[in-house]
Amino acid sequence: MQSKEDFLVFGAPRIEQDDIDAVESVLRSGWLGTGPKVSQFEREFALYRGASHAMALNSCTAALHLSLLASGVGPGDEVITTPMTFCATVNAIIHAGATPVLADVDPETLNIDPVQVLQKITPRTRAIVPVHFAGRPCDMDALMALASQHGIKVIEDCAHAIETEYHGRSAGTIGDFGCFSFYVTKNIVTGEGGMVFARRAEDAARIKILGLHGMTKDAWKRFSDEGYKHYYVVAAGFKYNMMDLQAAIGLKQLERVEHYWRRREAIWARYMNELADLPLGLPAPVEPHTRHGHHLFTVHVDAKRCGISRDAFLDAMTAQGIGVGVHYLSLNEHPFYQETYGWRPEDTPHAHRIGRQTVSLPISAKLSDAEVTRVIGAVRSILQAQSVKVAATAC
Numbered sequence: 001m002q003s004k005e006d007f008l009v010f011g012a013p014r015i016e017q018d019d020i021d022a023v024e025s026v027l028r029s030g031w032l033g034t035g036p037k038v039s040q041f042e043r044e045f046a047l048y049r050g051a052s053h054a055m056a057l058n059s060c061t062a063a064l065h066l067s068l069l070a071s072g073v074g075p076g077d078e079v080i081t082t083p084m085t086f087c088a089t090v091n092a093i094i095h096a097g098a099t100p101v102l103a104d105v106d107p108e109t110l111n112i113d114p115v116q117v118l119q120k121i122t123p124r125t126r127a128i129v130p131v132h133f134a135g136r137p138c139d140m141d142a143l144m145a146l147a148s149q150h151g152i153k154v155i156e157d158c159a160h161a162i163e164t165e166y167h168g169r170s171a172g173t174i175g176d177f178g179c180f181s182f183y184v185t186k187n188i189v190t191g192e193g194g195m196v197f198a199r200r201a202e203d204a205a206r207i208k209i210l211g212l213h214g215m216t217k218d219a220w221k222r223f224s225d226e227g228y229k230h231y232y233v234v235a236a237g238f239k240y241n242m243m244d245l246q247a248a249i250g251l252k253q254l255e256r257v258e259h260y261w262r263r264r265e266a267i268w269a270r271y272m273n274e275l276a277d278l279p280l281g282l283p284a285p286v287e288p289h290t291r292h293g294h295h296l297f298t299v300h301v302d303a304k305r306c307g308i309s310r311d312a313f314l315d316a317m318t319a320q321g322i323g324v325g326v327h328y329l330s331l332n333e334h335p336f337y338q339e340t341y342g343w344r345p346e347d348t349p350h351a352h353r354i355g356r357q358t359v360s361l362p363i364s365a366k367l368s369d370a371e372v373t374r375v376i377g378a379v380r381s382i383l384q385a386q387s388v389k390v391a392a393t394a395c
């Protein structure tokens, strides 16, 4: 048992002196809310990804919600998404007034399977929300082809996929909208925070208005030194704006985004090499002409092969002082969706099985080499202890 201080917190962000100084300087400037730092963060993040329009918001959940509204999604519509995602993806669909529909994942990539999507398309389908799971890009060629054949929108959930690329294009710039998260466990962080890309200028303008109470464009400037300007409310909007306090951290984190990515890529490579001989399921190789975001490293614990159940493995890792995650229990395992939509885990058999076997090992850029060694050592000792037991009972 490790001491409490040694506990390796899953997904702990890497915060540097620059981030701290940036927050201090915003505090001293007196302009804490939405202002020049937010505008600068929007410009620089859009430039980094090659997006034409970027709007900073207070979360990826807000980005998904506003993208759905700007797509015209509302009551009576259906929106197809994956069961291998965080609940926010589906909740945003529900808050837009639509009915979420799950299409199963490809068991290798863990991304939504376009063949399953096609089977779920009805005359009511208005949008698809693919999630680039763990940072691996979805099969966007197939999804975009389906969308154009059926006249439906594509909203990319890029919460794991800031650095992800697909056939030379950045994730989030392929569909109609791309939604990013800067939540504390994500690849770069602002505490809470999100960003949305829109391909069309009119969609971007709509999101700008809806994200700040429905007030006319640039209403945040009404208190600036340019002099008081009247604003007009043109929609019942939301309080989804990002603050300069958050954007200041985001700007510093963005300077290090590639550095962090290379660190996670190196951790990924060590896990792939040093866990390869164990009876664990490891992630599929990265597809050609794509870039993986390396946000999560998920292994599959099949009790039959490993001699230990997934949940017992989670407990054993925690007992060794290593925080682990589960991404994700299939969404149709949750009571609310079962009661409201009649969903059953068996509806999406791949996601059901994966959700009960998956474990996320720590892969934050904050991890030192020694900590990565500790994680590998813990996984090996837990599985080897089991194989000794299995061998002993076999005798």
Ligand SMILES: *Cc1c(COP(=O)(O)O)cnc(C)c1O
Residues within 6 Å of the ligand: 058, 059, 060, 061, 062, 085, 086, 088, 089, 131, 157, 159, 160, 180, 181, 182, 183, 193, 194
């Ligand atoms: C984290 C996450 C979200 C929500 O992001 P927030 O910024 O916390 O709202 C949405 N989708 C996926 C796949 C996520 O991992």
